[in-house]
Amino acid sequence: MSSNYLPPPTDPPPPFPHPPKHRYVHPLLAALVGAVVGAGAVGSAWAVVGGSHGAGKTSPSSATPQTPRxxxxxxxxxxxxxxxxxxxxxxxxxxxxxxxxxxxxxxxxxxxxxxxxxxxxxxxxxxxxxxxxxxxxxxxxxxxxxxxxxxxxxxxxxxxxxxxxxxxxxxxxxx
The missing domain is CATH 2.60.40 (Immunoglobulin-like)
Structure with a gap:
């Protein structure tokens, strides 16, 4: 044998990591999730803005609707x-x-x-x-x-x- 010969490695090389599989998201599901998140954001904004106009009130449900004169x-x-x-x-x-x-x-x-x-x-x-x-x-x-x-x-x-x-x-x- 020649001296240029390398013995085979004793441990196999680590496997290459596989790229993650992409999951398909149905557009209708994406739209639904977007609508729910958007509604939550709008509701939160209303709660913050409404709170500044209702100083002294205990809760938004305690407000009485305006009756016409x-x-x-x-x-x-x-x-x-x-x-x-x-x-x-x-x-x-x-x-x-x-x-x-x-x-x-x-x-x-x-x-x-x-x-x-x-x-x-x-x-x-x-x-x-x-x-x-x-x-x-x-x-x-x-x-x-x-x-x-x-x-x-x-x-x-x-x-x-x-x-x-x-x-x-x-x-x-x-x-």
Missing amino acids: TFALNGTFELADGVIDDGTGGCQGGDGYDDIFEGAAVTVYDGAGTVIATGELGESTLESEGTCRFDVSVGNVPTGRGFYKVEVSHRGTVQLSETEAESGAFGASLG
Whole structure:
């Protein structure tokens, strides 16, 4: 044998490390995980920002929702024709005006024609000139509508500005 000959190693060389196998992640799963992480981040931000506005409150759940401001629409409604004296100083409609009486429906609409409050005709008074005057008071009318339409029974609407409605300037007549 020659001297250039090296004996085989006694221990085999260490194996080469295998590269890690890449796992396939379905795009839908990745999107779901992203959405959950994003929602958590947004929720955390809201908690931090909301906490700075709620100084002195014990918890966010103790906050009460804002209720819209309302007013009572007050005024009068007069019936000039078909008036019937009820014998007690009050009156009601007759002769085609049978739907006009204490308790008849009063409906308040906004400009879009949406019903926003309801009430009824109040106490009636027989006036000396033969008209029947009713008190009108409809509560819980929301503010901020600009103008209002008021209907007594099914007799058509009368339009008022918000200033008129809030100041008790409603007045309508029939007959």
